[in-house]
Amino acid sequence: MSRDLSPREARDRFLSRRKQENTEKTVRSYENRLTRFVQWAEDEGIESMSELTGWDLDEYRADREAADIAPTTLKGQLMTLKQLLDYCASIDVVDNDLPGKVNIPSLSKAEESSDVMLKPEDANALLSYFRNSNTLFGTPRHAFLEVAWHVGARMGGIRALDLRDFNPDRQTLEFRHRPPTLLKNKEDGERVVGISEPVVKALRTYIARERFDKRDEEGREPLFCGRQGRPSDTTFRAWSYMSTFPCHVTQCPHGNRRETCDYARRNHASKCPSSRSPHAIRTGSITWQLLQGLAIETVAGRVNARPETIRRHYYRASEWEEFEELRAEETLKLDIGDFDE
Template sequence: MSRDLSPREARDRFLSRRRQENTEKTVRSYENRLTRFVEWTEEQRIDSMSELSGWDIDEYRSAREASGVAPATLRGQLMALKQLLDYCASIDVVDHRVPEKVNIPTLSKSEESNDTKLEVDDADALLTFYRSSSEMFGRPEHAFLEVAWHTGARMSGIRALDMGDFDPDRQTLEFRHRPPTRLKNKEEGERVVGISKPVVKALRTYVARERFEKRDEEGREPLFSGRQGRPSDTTFRAWSYLGTQPCRVVQCPHGNRRATCDYTRRNHASKCPSSRSPHAIRTGSITWQLLQGLSIDVVAARVNATPKTIRRHYYRAAERDEFEELRAEYTLKLDIGNYD
């Protein structure tokens, strides 16, 4: 027997289920994305989820596009809507064909580079998964994601790290310009960056279990090391794309099965529409650090950028209200999880 729920009731029920599986920050992200849909249905006098048709869903997308929302934001809102409808179909509130009527847009290359980042809730979910997985904890994908997210460093900077640059006792990583491994701003980009204890633990596990005892062509001992020594940029990108695939945590937003999906293969991981590049991780990290309450100058120093660049590209006017609202809520213990 099917049940009847209003869009607001369906959203609240869905969120209550999410709270059993996700952090509160992830749930809050779902709520923000789905509230747009709920408010739209109420404006359209759609009182029951069972009334929804493909036409209604397309009209909602058109309304969001007309509002001027960024393509990446629109995509995230429609992905959340599809997950809501998948849940409603599973409890017989909507017909099982309704979720398939959500047409999730594919971003162009320019939209990908300008607007797409690893979102805070996605990073939270991924790192929570890795930290609780006995199989994946400390694997290259996990260790790279921990460092990339918590430092906001460029891929070239992470690749340049040597074993001696990691001080687990002081909880620091030291980025140094030592050609042929280079920092973007050369010696001016050198800095020491603090990392939290969970990041230290992940790196220690990576070094103990996964790292190859190899030197590079200059005789240095790279922190991230493969069979041939210091990994190539291609290898780091593969770790990034493989490590950020959402199907490690939730149902595939594109309707694929992980066991048979070509995107889970190393050479095809970059083709997954929801995987993220090292630059996208950096972009998300910088925004997250600002939301944690760190000043623009502090973030700029951590990520080797100028305060002007941070203001222009990351501290957008649309995010300032959210920054002020969240600053008092979060502590300055810079870690993706809630650790004492």
């Protein structure tokens, strides 16, 4: 081996390469996972990546298991560690056989799937509430929820939308990979998605009444736009949590009064046990679209995911009838207002 790196140096070098190929969110995820490993290695006195052995890797897994983390979290951390070691092997920092010594656990479908999601019946109630509200119809949180639910897109994809990507006459949203706003899977994640008339109406109202006429640093006009231009991920998360408060449509399940509840404040919205993140909305949306009878391939195209991923996480043949292939134009009728409990 011609080079040597400390665990921290190896992590930083690996992340610098990932920045050229992955979204900012993905790189942050890599960094968070690998920082756990770096801290463990430094605590163990491991100064060089070349010192690592299969025993060390097994000890690290045991340390993470002792932390009582979720099975999916453990698997993600170990898979990322293997990617780091694959990279180190490619530049002759560790032996070629070391990455294969990372013992990545196999999970059941139940362990891989998240139970936390916005349920279809809750989405129906919430969107009905916003659609019938004189004060909240067309607000950023309402428009975001309409798009997040009816498309099932990732938060980064919604953030990347420009004003020109919305075609109200054709009832479509066009997702494009335009760095620095990135799509998962890059150009392969580009697609045109049909949306129903109520979603179009909500977006029209948002654009006319609420959207700030600003450009971002690249001179583009974001579809969702605030005073400073394209909103941050933090802003989108706040809209997500605030749009899914159960107290919009029912009595607080936690015994709080909205007028005095700390969760009702923007900066504390994520702490409400019943509010939902963008990912939870996406999970619920995918499940709902499948239950509506859309083909797995159709849903996968809409949400920018592989059909096998959809099958693994959302499809249970014992519970659902075989899906029928639908024509693309039929997705224009897909709307929560037609939800039948």
